[in-house]
Amino acid sequence: MTAIGALTAAYGPSIPAFKEQQGINDTAAGTGLAMQSIGAVIGILFSQPLMRRRGNRVAVGASMGLVAAGSVIVACAPTWPLILVGAVVTGLGLGGCDVLITQLLIVGTGARGPAMVNIAHACFGLGTAAAPALIAAVGATQYRVVFAAIALMALVGVVTIKGLAPSPNPHELASRAQAPGHDAPRRRGIGVAVAFGFLALYVTHFGAQSGIGNWEPTVLADQGFSASGAALATSGFWLAMVAGRFVAAALTRRVPLATLVVASCIGMTGAGALALHGSATAWAYLLVGFFIGPIFPNGLTWMATTGHAHGNRFAYVIAGSMVGMALAPVALGAVIGAHGTGAMPPSILAIAALALASSVLVALLTRKRHPRNDDDPTSESARDHSHPREHSSH
Structure with a gap:
């Protein structure tokens, strides 16, 4: 997971070197990240049939292996087309690792699952x-050193x-855990609505x-921050997300997941509103990062x-959210280009409000619809009985 996180953030700081060399x-330089995003969506979708046919170990x-191979290609490629090939290969592995590791931790670690996913x-x-940080240091x-290090982590x-x-x-x-009547038309309709609700939540968050990760430096520069100060504030945003996930890992045994996600969306929206006051923008987005962290x-x-989200539907929702993640900075960039950096805080607030509305909708759709019993796949006891030795995690 650290390796694929590094892949997500490595292309942007490498762009000056790509252009020069x-x-x-x-x-053209921006196509590296785009090709990796496309590969990630394909990797998510194809990982599911591979896991069904060949098992957990082969799929993961x-x-x-694709993350390692693609990183080696990028590190060694002498030409730009070969770098793009490496970006696609790393993307295939990135998408597969993200969805498969998440699924296996959810179903294979029992009551510890939510904390492990965080x-x-x-x-x-x-x-x-x-x-x-490593690219800035070397x-x-x-950049080849960084991609070689990513390959080593994947290996x-x-x-x-x-x-x-x-x-x-x-x-x-x-x-195995599906109860009789699981595929009834009414339940299927609710399942589709729940899946779209989660998709809306992920796309907006x-x-x-x-949007903040890509455009906060530009906004802060217009407010008078130095380049280093704006970069430091943006790094703080990403680190606050990490802190939010570690805090959430400690809360999952005490706070219901629905409550945790809705509360995080409320915090994200409140912090986004704070950013409307120009002098508080940097601190506001630090808080936004903290509250964004637990949502995904x-x-x-x-x-x-x-x-409502087993197998392929689970993968489709994650794939769709990645498409949204790739398009959001472009859309926000167009808004900023048309109306200036002052348009970013209200735009982020509007997006956060949509995420909050989506989380509340999903909470309402799923409330009291799945009583706990041994035949219900949503029951923690059913999950524990289905894999008492935590098969998928060992």
């Missing part, structure tokens, strides 16, 4: 903070893959996350435990 313009091992995604966040022209995962049981996979556990990992666990 490959003789390309800004638009192949995804880790910790895993906090490690992802550490990677997003570490990659730019210089953008030495550590490949070496330890024997610790993962090949079966049962999450699809098998879900089908990623819109706020990627706990939302995934919440979605899985509703009983």
Whole structure:
């Protein structure tokens, strides 16, 4: 998870070196991140049939191997087209690792699942903070060293893959736990509505996350911050997300997942409103990062435990959210280009309010619809009985 987090954040700081060494313009340089995002969406979708047919170990091992192979290609590629090939390969592995590791932790670690998912995604966040820092330390022209380090981290995962049981996979556990009538038309309709609600939540919260991560330095520079000060504030935003996930990991045993996600959306919206006061923007976005942190990992666990998002539907929602994450900075950039940096705080506030509305809608749709019993896949006791030895995590 640290390796794929580093991949997510490594291309942006490397763009100056790509332009200098490959003789390309800004638009072409930005295609590296776009190609990785496209690869990630494909990797998410194809990881599910691979896991069903070949088991957990092959699917996760192949995804880790793709991260390592693609990073090596980027590190060694002498030409820009080969770098783009490496970006696609890393994206395939990134998407697979993200969705598979999350699924296996949710279904394979029993009551510890929510905390484990938070910790895993906090490690992802550490990677997003570490990659730019390392590139800043060694210089953008030495980006090859950073991608080689990412490949090494992925290989550590490949070496330890024997610790993962090949079966049962999450699809098998879900089908065993399904109660009679699970596919009734009414339940299917509710399931589709819940899935779209979660998709809206993830797209909007990623819109706020990627919008601030990409545009906060520009906004703060217009407010009089130095380049280093604006960069430091943006780094604080990413680190606050990591802190939020570690705090959430400690709360998951005491606070229901739905409550934790809705409360985080309320905090994100409140902090976004604080950013409307120009002098408080940097501190406000630090708070936004803290509250954004718990939404995605706990939302995934919440979605899985509703009983409406097994297997492919789970993967489709994550893939759709990644598409939103890729498009949000472009849309926000267009708004800023048309109306100036002063348009960013109200835009982020509007996006946060939509995320809050989506979380409340999902909470209402899933409230009191799944009483706990041994045949219900949403029941913690059912999950524990389905895999008493925590098959998927060992």
